[in-house]
Amino acid sequence: SPPTPLKHYLQFSDLNADDYAYLFERAALIKKKFKAYERHQPLIDRTMVMIFEKASTRTRVSFEAGMYQLGGTVVNLTTEGSQLGRAEPIEDSAKVISRMVDLVMIRTFEQTKINRFAEHSRVPVINGLTNEFHPCQILADIFTYIEHRGSIQGKTVAWVGDGNNMANTWLQASEILGFKVHLSTPGGYEVDQSIAGIRSSESYQVFKDPMQACAGADLVTTDVWTSMGYEAENEARKKAFADWCVDSEMMRAAKPDALFMHCLPAHRGEEVEAEVIDGPQSVVWDEAENRMHVQKALMEFLLLGRL
Numbered sequence: 001s002p003p004t005p006l007k008h009y010l011q012f013s014d015l016n017a018d019d020y021a022y023l024f025e026r027a028a029l030i031k032k033k034f035k036a037y038e039r040h041q042p043l044i045d046r047t048m049v050m051i052f053e054k055a056s057t058r059t060r061v062s063f064e065a066g067m068y069q070l071g072g073t074v075v076n077l078t079t080e081g082s083q084l085g086r087a088e089p090i091e092d093s094a095k096v097i098s099r100m101v102d103l104v105m106i107r108t109f110e111q112t113k114i115n116r117f118a119e120h121s122r123v124p125v126i127n128g129l130t131n132e133f134h135p136c137q138i139l140a141d142i143f144t145y146i147e148h149r150g151s152i153q154g155k156t157v158a159w160v161g162d163g164n165n166m167a168n169t170w171l172q173a174s175e176i177l178g179f180k181v182h183l184s185t186p187g188g189y190e191v192d193q194s195i196a197g198i199r200s201s202e203s204y205q206v207f208k209d210p211m212q213a214c215a216g217a218d219l220v221t222t223d224v225w226t227s228m229g230y231e232a233e234n235e236a237r238k239k240a241f242a243d244w245c246v247d248s249e250m251m252r253a254a255k256p257d258a259l260f261m262h263c264l265p266a267h268r269g270e271e272v273e274a275e276v277i278d279g280p281q282s283v284v285w286d287e288a289e290n291r292m293h294v295q296k297a298l299m300e301f302l303l304l305g306r307l
């Protein structure tokens, strides 16, 4: 059985700086073993259900491959393929599913939905993206930053684009891990501090001009203009976001050794120029691969605690 009290990973603030230090160290060890083709199977006989109410490539592959590598198995559910799409209450689904498996990963719309599931679950629940947050992605991004540049403490992350789930999660992380976020979003698409739920505005600064947000940054990052679930706003967003495309000029404004990250999928010529995402400062492929390594550390941690 999982350690008591039951730990969920519903948002980045569910863990503290100490937990993250452990997870980053553990992920590095797990990655090293993977690269050496060395078995690491602490989760033999454990099963995870993954519920996808939105599309996915990376989250699906990284969690599924990761769980198999840890010795466990997964069961995949989608909205349409399960009773979730036929209005079975989320609370009932949580009670049923969590009696049969050891761990649940959910990708869905409102954060309240995953919160309600977790409240009625007997086993740990992991957020694989909601409208509000994407904690597993930021876990991978910061691990990737550390691999390339060392500690992120005291560094500056420039966020160029939508005040979305990724931006909210960066804000939470900045408060916990002690770095700065420079935010530049078009009017009407600002980050809402109350959604991020952070205590103060000390860890971030807002800039109208994306160039200014990038000035002196250690990491420049962006995301799609239209997130999943917001497709109806696509045309309006294309107009509003036209000046929020990360280009080489923005990268030149950042520190000479600045990294570029994007959680992917990317749209070259929209939120990022091809020469940036395919250029020497981009670490997007490491970032994607690292989803698997950090999530293996996370699954192990939620089920077995610190080892």
Ligand code: CP
Residues within 6 Å of the ligand: 055, 056, 057, 058, 059, 060, 129, 137, 263, 264, 265
């Ligand atoms: N970055 C990310 O979560 O990708 P997928 O939507 O492909 O899972």
Ligand code: NVA
Residues within 6 Å of the ligand: 129, 130, 164, 165, 166, 223, 224, 226, 227, 228, 263, 264, 265
């Ligand atoms: N902000 C994007 C991230 C996709 C991985 C979305 O929610 O669609």
